[in-house]
Amino acid sequence: MLTTGLRFLEALATPHGVDRYLELIHPMLTVRELRGEVTSVHRTTRDTVTLTIRPTRRWQGFTAGQFVRVSVDIDGVRRTRCYSPATSQHRDGHFELTVKAHESGLVSRWLHANARPGLVLGLSQAEGEFTLPADRPDKILLISGGSGITPVLSMLRTLSDEDYQGTVTFLHYAYTEADVPCLEQLRDLAADKLVLAYTDAAGGDLEGFFDETHLRKAAPWFAEAQTYLCGPPGLMKGVRDVFADLGVSDRLHTEDFAPTPITVDAADATGDVTFARSHRTAPNSGATLLEQAEAAGLKPEHGCRMGICFSCTRVKTEGCVRDVRNGALSTDPDDEIQLCVSVPVGDVAIDL
Amino acid sequence: MTVTKLPKLSKAQFDSLGRELDDLRQRVIDDLGEADRKYIYDVVKVQRTLEVMGRGLLFAGFFPPAWVLGVTALSVSKILDNMEIGHNVMHGQYDWMRDPALNSKMFDWDTVAPAENWKHSHNYIHHTYTNILGKDRDIGYGILRMDEGQKWNPYYLGNPVYAFLLMAFFQWGVMLHDMETERLISGEKKWSETKAVRQRMWQKGVKQTLKDYVLFPALTGPMFLTTLAGNATANLVRNVWAFSIIFCGHFPSGVQTFTEEETANESRGEWYYRQMLGSANITGGPLFHIMSGNLSHQIEHHLFPDIPARRYPQIAPEVRAICEKYGLPYNTGGFSKQLASVFTKIVRLALPDSFWGRPSGPPAGTVGKGRAMRAA
Numbered sequence: 001m002l003t004t005g006l007r008f009l010e011a012l013a014t015p016h017g018v019d020r021y022l023e024l025i026h027p028m029l030t031v032r033e034l035r036g037e038v039t040s041v042h043r044t045t046r047d048t049v050t051l052t053i054r055p056t057r058r059w060q061g062f063t064a065g066q067f068v069r070v071s072v073d074i075d076g077v078r079r080t081r082c083y084s085p086a087t088s089q090h091r092d093g094h095f096e097l098t099v100k101a102h103e104s105g106l107v108s109r110w111l112h113a114n115a116r117p118g119l120v121l122g123l124s125q126a127e128g129e130f131t132l133p134a135d136r137p138d139k140i141l142l143i144s145g146g147s148g149i150t151p152v153l154s155m156l157r158t159l160s161d162e163d164y165q166g167t168v169t170f171l172h173y174a175y176t177e178a179d180v181p182c183l184e185q186l187r188d189l190a191a192d193k194l195v196l197a198y199t200d201a202a203g204g205d206l207e208g209f210f211d212e213t214h215l216r217k218a219a220p221w222f223a224e225a226q227t228y229l230c231g232p233p234g235l236m237k238g239v240r241d242v243f244a245d246l247g248v249s250d251r252l253h254t255e256d257f258a259p260t261p262i263t264v265d266a267a268d269a270t271g272d273v274t275f276a277r278s279h280r281t282a283p284n285s286g287a288t289l290l291e292q293a294e295a296a297g298l299k300p301e302h303g304c305r306m307g308i309c310f311s312c313t314r315v316k317t318e319g320c321v322r323d324v325r326n327g328a329l330s331t332d333p334d335d336e337i338q339l340c341v342s343v344p345v346g347d348v349a350i351d352l
Numbered sequence: 353m354t355v356t357k358l359p360k361l362s363k364a365q366f367d368s369l370g371r372e373l374d375d376l377r378q379r380v381i382d383d384l385g386e387a388d389r390k391y392i393y394d395v396v397k398v399q400r401t402l403e404v405m406g407r408g409l410l411f412a413g414f415f416p417p418a419w420v421l422g423v424t425a426l427s428v429s430k431i432l433d434n435m436e437i438g439h440n441v442m443h444g445q446y447d448w449m450r451d452p453a454l455n456s457k458m459f460d461w462d463t464v465a466p467a468e469n470w471k472h473s474h475n476y477i478h479h480t481y482t483n484i485l486g487k488d489r490d491i492g493y494g495i496l497r498m499d500e501g502q503k504w505n506p507y508y509l510g511n512p513v514y515a516f517l518l519m520a521f522f523q524w525g526v527m528l529h530d531m532e533t534e535r536l537i538s539g540e541k542k543w544s545e546t547k548a549v550r551q552r553m554w555q556k557g558v559k560q561t562l563k564d565y566v567l568f569p570a571l572t573g574p575m576f577l578t579t580l581a582g583n584a585t586a587n588l589v590r591n592v593w594a595f596s597i598i599f600c601g602h603f604p605s606g607v608q609t610f611t612e613e614e615t616a617n618e619s620r621g622e623w624y625y626r627q628m629l630g631s632a633n634i635t636g637g638p639l640f641h642i643m644s645g646n647l648s649h650q651i652e653h654h655l656f657p658d659i660p661a662r663r664y665p666q667i668a669p670e671v672r673a674i675c676e677k678y679g680l681p682y683n684t685g686g687f688s689k690q691l692a693s694v695f696t697k698i699v700r701l702a703l704p705d706s707f708w709g710r711p712s713g714p715p716a717g718t719v720g721k722g723r724a725m726r727a728a
């Protein structure tokens with residue numbers, strides 16, 4: 001019924017689509033595109049902001065631990081970043097994101113400064129494999145640090161909504177008590193399951209960086225548990241090392257937030273170029289991606305070969321490229337680039 | 353051929369011309385931001401509002417003033433959609449915004465010509481090989497004689513008639529243009545190679561026809577015929593307008609054409625030089641520029657096809673100053689002057705050059721291979 005009606009409307013709205021008209025009345029009226037409206041904004045620590053989001057009807061819900069891609073327009077350019085809902089997966093109709101403002105971060109700082117009720121964000125459906133098994137384990141250890149709290153907090157809240165009867169411990173690392181987002185709520189929810197570790201202050205359940213002693217104090221039963229970990233690179237490494245030493249790496253499940261930093265010089269031809277769709281990888285020769293693709297035996301669509309016709313535009317899924325015309329770097333994942341005027345800087349993957 | 357002498361530059365001059373224009377482009381790119389986004393969204397908003405108003409007014413099409421207003425709103429909507437929005441978005445002018453709704457790969461416009469086909473012939477062929485005889489298929493769209501370099505034959509006696517028909521049915525002309533009929537006739541291209549292009553034409557053509565000539569008329573019930581006539585008129589108005597603007601962009605007198613030999617191994621500076629000499633501007637007020645999709649700044653557009661069109665009027669004085677500095681002509685004039693000059697050319701070239709007391713046939717060295725127009 002609805003789809004026939006919608007198809008009729010689409011035939012009237014061709015070639016632009018119904019959403020392009022509806023969004024002019026209100027950005028949340030879209031029928032095909034997924035969006036979310038910020039309904040409330042809380043700042044529970046100095047450098048984080050917590051947003052409650054009401055998604056449009058297309059939203060299919062999420063599983064605790066997954067993330068959504070959030071898009072905002074900053075100075076005219078749409079920027080997309082991943083954020084993990086921190087609420088229980090069982091609360092329908094809305095979810096919460098907690099975003100930490102990174103000192104030199106573009107989107108996180110913008111959200112921290114500008115998010116207000118009524119702001120409409122672009123959303124993707126939830127994605128990601130960092131989730132609890134449907135058959136809940138008897139013992140669960142959740143470890144997080146800093147903004148990595150979000151996916152595991154969602155797991156904790158989900159388990160609580162399910163009246164989970166097993167053993168769970170929530171071990172969280174922060175600089176000081178003032179840096180723990182949603183602390184009040186956490187205490188209300190699970191004071192007995194909470195282990196707070198402060199790296200830069202006293203007064204927590206634990207002090208300093210993660211080590212085996214921390215692990216044994218917080219969850220002596222860790223060897224029988226499934227552990228879920230998300231946090232800054234230092235913490236991730238610390239936990240991985242300890243779990244490896246103890247021979248329980250197979251019980252550790254992790255999620256990385258931070259992208260691998262670009263360390264190579266833009267002028268050096270290093271790394272590998274991956275053409276993901278055609279399953280081909282070749283060492284970066286330093287030539288333009290169009291030339292490298294052709295050298296790899298591919299025949300990408302192109303026209304002018306000089307950057308004016310946009311025939312060769314493709315999505316760069318990973319890595320960094322340099323525009324040969326002006327040296328501008330593209331570092332964001334899923335950025336559209338023109339193959340004929342882009343050279344790879346280090347490892348690059350192209351959707352080709 | 354209008355034998356104005358082309359100002360020749362030295363290699364060093366070409367290089368510095370290239371650098372100056374690259375610099376100008378970079379300055380604009382660095383400055384792109386929220387204002388450009390807001391601008392294009394404002395235009396989109398006006399266009400969609402006019403479209404909805406126009407279609408709505410046609411429900412009252414029995415009342416002549418409503419019909420006239422409806423058709424006017426719909427015509428303006430189609431013109432904005434095709435020119436300031438469609439043409440420019442499909443050039444990638446707004447790709448930097450990374451907004452799928454205004455991205456050159458995704459956008460399609462309200463005409464029967466499918467975006468995909470048009471982008472190939474326009475963005476690639478026409479913009480790369482601008483005004484190179486035999487390579488730029490926009491010279492006469494494969495049916496007109498627009499340059500002395502195209503050898504005269506009796507077929508061209510119909511030049512004014514073909515031009516008139518092309519003007520009235522411009523959207524269909526643009527659509528069929530992508531078939532590259534002249535290359536099919538000459539055997540350069542096989543019929544089977546046009547399959548993808550034909551499929552896209554068919555799909556888009558059906559959708560557009562259904563919308564304008566079946567669905568909306570049917571929705572208005574007893575007003576079926578007046579709505580159909582209204583939609584047809586709006587398409588016609590858009591066709592005539594688009595044809596006029598576009599033909600004023602490359603064919604007024606004084607605009608240069610080039611040969612393949614002249615343009616082999618062009619440097620960046622030489623490429624810019626050809627773009628400037630191969631285009632002409634039209635003067636007018638801000639509203640005229642918007643309604644022309646800023647193609648009234650054809651020179652700036654051909655230099656920098658991928659920067660947002662609202663920037664063309666802003667950089668025009670600088671481009672003009674650069675032209676003056678290098679002694680290059682900057683072809684510009686009022687709409688009626690440029691249009692008259694185009695129509696004069698269409699009529700003049702219908703007859704052999706000897707009729708006008710000029711040597712018949714193109715001057716030696718101007719005819720490339722694979723000419724745009726072969727005997728039709």
Ligand SMILES: Cc1cc2nc3c(=O)[nH]c(=O)nc-3n(C[C@H](O)[C@H](O)[C@H](O)COP(=O)(O)OP(=O)(O)OC[C@H]3O[C@@H](n4cnc5c(N)ncnc54)[C@H](O)[C@@H]3O)c2cc1C
Pocket residue numbers: 067081082083084085098099100101102104105106107108109147148150151232255256257258259261
């Ligand atoms: C699956 C997934 C889920 C995520 N969930 C959340 C979440 O729930 N809450 C949250 O706040 N963030 C989360 N992130 C991180 C988030 O996507 C952004 O990377 C972060 O907000 C920074 O973006 P930015 O635009 O502000 O910084 P950018 O402008 O992209 O980067 C600026 C600088 O910060 C560095 N940087 C970027 N991200 C990080 C990071 N996470 N840690 C340390 N340095 C970084 C960059 O290397 C760069 O030098 C998640 C990331 C992923 C991949």
Ligand code: FES
Pocket residue numbers: 302303304305306307308309310311312313338339340341
């Ligand atoms: S081939 Fe024309 S922009 Fe890359």
